[in-house]
Every structure is written in structure tokens, then in C-alpha cells.
Amino acid sequence: MSSLLLLLLLLLLLLLSAPASPLEFRYHDNSEMEQYLLHVNASYPDITHLHSIGQSVRGQELWVLVLGRTPTRHTVGIPEFKYIANMHGNEVLGRVLLLQLIDHLVRGYRDNEPWSSRLLNSTRIHILPTMNPDGFDAADTHCLYSQGRFNFNGVDLNRNFPDAFAGRRRAVIGWLRTESFVLSANLHGGALVASYPYDNSNGGSELVGGASVTPDNDVFVHLAKVYSFHHTSMHRGDSCHDSRPFLDGITNGYQWYPLPGGMQDYNYVWSQCLEVTLEVSCCKFPPVQQLPVLWRDNQRALLAFMQQVHLGVKGRVLDSSGVPVQNAVVEVKGRRNLCPFRSDQHGEYYRLLLPGNYTFTVTFPGHEVLTETLSVPYGPERFSALTHDFRLRRAAAPTSGPAPTPGPTLTSSISSASVSLAPVS
Incomplete structure (x- = not known):
């Protein structure tokens, strides 16, 4: 098959597959x-x-x-x-x-x-x-x-x-x-x-x-x-x-x-x-x-x-090993939501915010509470929000006193948090 014929066939397939005119x-x-x-x-x-x-x-x-x-x-x-x-x-x-x-x-x-x-x-x-x-x-x-x-x-x-x-x-x-x-x-x-x-x-x-x-x-x-x-x-x-x-x-x-x-x-x-x-x-x-x-x-x-x-800021919440975590609470000072914003199943968070300075508090079981102030320098004209990952540190174990009473596992803590967010039927 000549290259010209092949080109014509490809053009024909394109015309057949794509709409020829705008939607009526x-x-x-x-x-x-x-x-x-x-x-x-x-x-x-x-x-x-x-x-x-x-x-x-x-x-x-x-x-x-x-x-x-x-x-x-x-x-x-x-x-x-x-x-x-x-x-x-x-x-x-x-x-x-x-x-x-x-x-x-x-x-x-x-x-x-x-x-x-x-x-x-x-x-x-x-x-x-x-x-x-x-x-x-x-x-x-x-x-x-x-x-x-x-x-x-x-x-x-x-x-x-x-x-x-x-x-x-x-x-x-x-x-x-x-x-x-x-x-x-x-x-x-x-x-x-x-x-x-x-x-x-x-x-x-x-x-x-x-x-x-x-x-x-x-x-x-x-x-x-x-x-x-x-x-x-x-x-x-x-x-x-x-x-x-x-x-x-x-x-x-x-x-x-x-x-x-x-x-x-x-x-x-x-x-x-x-x-x-x-x-x-x-x-x-x-x-x-x-x-x-x-x-x-x-x-x-x-x-x-x-x-x-x-708009605003996006990124992930990473635990002390650098692994993205789900259900970390990501709060912005002065914005107390009825249901706190949390990282999703990919460990991601997105916060739509206008340009300015914002203090974030990130909380996750077994890790220290993290507080950071971020500057949002621009709006959406770059087709990407400011990207910032929050890196958590594991909380120090107690050095003295009685042994702690065994509590819920991390998995059950996340499960409980998910249940608390479920819509009311």
C-alpha cells in the first residue's frame, strides 16, 4: 500500500470518528x-x-x-x-x-x-x-x-x-x-x-x-x-x-x-x-x-x-517513614469546619485559599501535631495550586510511669474517624 493511500485512509478514519461539526x-x-x-x-x-x-x-x-x-x-x-x-x-x-x-x-x-x-x-x-x-x-x-x-x-x-x-x-x-x-x-x-x-x-x-x-x-x-x-x-x-x-x-x-x-x-x-x-x-x-x-x-x-x-495549596501528608497517610486532619487556623478537612486515600489534601499567609495544623495518631505557616503567593493562573507536603514526626514514647493501657490500633482509629464522617441517612 502506497504511503499516499495510507494517509488517505487515516484521514477518512479521522473524519468518520470525530464529529464533523459542532453540536447542534x-x-x-x-x-x-x-x-x-x-x-x-x-x-x-x-x-x-x-x-x-x-x-x-x-x-x-x-x-x-x-x-x-x-x-x-x-x-x-x-x-x-x-x-x-x-x-x-x-x-x-x-x-x-x-x-x-x-x-x-x-x-x-x-x-x-x-x-x-x-x-x-x-x-x-x-x-x-x-x-x-x-x-x-x-x-x-x-x-x-x-x-x-x-x-x-x-x-x-x-x-x-x-x-x-x-x-x-x-x-x-x-x-x-x-x-x-x-x-x-x-x-x-x-x-x-x-x-x-x-x-x-x-x-x-x-x-x-x-x-x-x-x-x-x-x-x-x-x-x-x-x-x-x-x-x-x-x-x-x-x-x-x-x-x-x-x-x-x-x-x-x-x-x-x-x-x-x-x-x-x-x-x-x-x-x-x-x-x-x-x-x-x-x-x-x-x-x-x-x-x-x-x-x-x-x-x-x-x-x-x-x-x-x-486556588490555594495542595500536597500530601506523610508519616515519619515518608508514607502518605489517609485521614490526617488538616486544619487552617481561623477556619473551623463543621467536619474537619482530612487527607484522602492517596494521602492528599487540597485547600482552596486566596493568596495570603495561612497557619496549618496537621494531626495524625501516633505523631506529633505539626504546625506550619505557608504563604500562598498566587491564584489559579498557573493551573496549579502551591504544592506543599506535610512531613510528620512520630511522637516520642513515654520514658517513665506505668505502662500505657492498650488502645485502639491505627487501623481502628482511622475506621472510627471514617464512621464519624459518614452522612446521616
Whole structure:
């Protein structure tokens, strides 16, 4: 076979495998969405991985497409990011935006666009275009009052997570336990605002000026503003006709309206993942002809928000032998979380922090408490947070006195700590 013929065959295979034109701007039904995701996965096997995290009430698969240089597995030092849409089945723009985002990312990577290469080489991105396919099937096209908000059992999925202040969404909760997500957003409709935790309160010290404030409030405000100011109009704070205006296009969730059992609080408190809720359109089911403009409104914001996963500090916690350890408590002075941040199964920790000086305290059984002050010199523009490993020293054994009473082994201590972090059913 001549080299020219071989080249022509290779070009033909490329044309057959990769989509010839950008994804059409319309509402793809669940079957069409599934076929598109399967096609993307087959066309870009080196940078995508498609898997189901479970099924809806009616047995439809909840497909997640993972994008990155190692899409099938976690890589130490590469943070995990996720976008979720269509949690309420009648809020449909988010699923359109995430399908367009997938198309935009894989095409950019194929065409060697620097922004796409840097993002996918430094981040493992998980996209769940629909969390409620059954609700989408039931939805009609009314702008505000259409049916389909709930799942097939009549459950509002964003009121049904274990509440941090009251002490299931099984497929998503199980997914959160398998990945150490660092940053996340879930896309809704019916307003134009970026909302951040807490959504709820128990009337304690977290209530400040009508808001329910997290220990990482400065970071959450920054994250919300990154989205609103990269959006073409959200930052103006213009209200939809049935809501009040929002300063800078952002709001504390509780200050907007209290919401028990919400997903963003669950992510932050139980999973160490900072999540915001993005209300991306006044109309829950925008007319098809508006979709190209709405994509352009949100495109830069979606990309800029993903890059924020590289804020702050990341690294591993190593024991006295230099072995990475799981469940070491990694605390930042002045940020007392309801559930302390801990190193994951890889011994990794990630702390999204704005540039500045921070004092860390690291605690692990059998080792001395470690306190170090770190300077975070830059934001996410380098596509990597500051990297710093904490190296622990084994605690000295007592030199006198009665022999200590045998206590739990290290394994049982870790097990107990894990149990204490489990969500309330």
C-alpha cells in the first residue's frame, strides 16, 4: 500500500470518528444525549471516560463523562472537578450548556488550543449533564411553572440530601464517596445569580447579618464572583421579573432563602468539596432560538470557574517513614469546619485559599501535631495550586510511669474517624 493511500485512509478514519461539526443548538432528549456522550467517548478515548454512577427511578442511566489526560483514574496532584446540571428536570439550560462545554473542550484539545490543553492536562473534569432524566422527560416548556421539577417519585432532589444542620440521593452520594472532589457547581434555572453556602442554619454563630456564613466565606464569595463577572450580564445584578436584584450577581444561599437538605451544603460539609449553585437563566426552559446566545453568555464563566480548582495549596501528608497517610486532619487556623478537612486515600489534601499567609495544623495518631505557616503567593493562573507536603514526626514514647493501657490500633482509629464522617441517612 502506497504511503499516499495510507494517509488517505487515516484521514477518512479521522473524519468518520470525530464529529464533523459542532453540536447542534437544541434540546437533545435523554436517548440522544446518551448517544452523543458515547460518540464523544469513542472519538476521544485518550482524554475521555464515560461511566454511569447509577440509575434514575425509571431506570435511566446517570451518565458522567470524565475529561483529562488520565480520565479513567485519579492522578496524584491533579484535582478533581465536577459540573452537574438538570437536578430539577424542568430547569433545562444547564444540560445544554454542559453538552456544549464538552464539545468545546474536546474540539479545543483536538485542535491544540492552549487553553484546552492546559486545562485538561492539569485537571480531571467530571460532567453529569442530567441528574434528573425522568423529570426532564416529564417537563413542558413553560418558562417558570412547568412540571418536571421532581423525580419520578415526586422528590425534590435539592431538598433531599442529609442536612448538616439537622443532625438521599444515593447515586450522587455514592459518587462523592468514590472521588475526592475539590470544586464543583450545579446548574439551575429560574434566576440569574451565583449562590454559595450555607443554604441552611441552626441559628448558631454562623448567622452573620442575615447570612449563614461558612469558615471559607472569602473563598466562596470569590468563586461566585468569578462566575458572575465572567458571565456577560450576571454581575450587573439585574433581577428577573419575579426576584430581587443581587449585588454583583451573587448571594449567600441562606440570605436568599433557607434551604434544608441542599446539595451544595452536603458537598462542603461532608465531602470537603466547595460547591456553588449557578442560576443561569431567568427562564427555566428558554426557547430554542435563544440557546446560542445563552451559551455565549456562559462560555467564559464556565471555563474560568473550572480554573479556580487550582486556588490555594495542595500536597500530601506523610508519616515519619515518608508514607502518605489517609485521614490526617488538616486544619487552617481561623477556619473551623463543621467536619474537619482530612487527607484522602492517596494521602492528599487540597485547600482552596486566596493568596495570603495561612497557619496549618496537621494531626495524625501516633505523631506529633505539626504546625506550619505557608504563604500562598498566587491564584489559579498557573493551573496549579502551591504544592506543599506535610512531613510528620512520630511522637516520642513515654520514658517513665506505668505502662500505657492498650488502645485502639491505627487501623481502628482511622475506621472510627471514617464512621464519624459518614452522612446521616
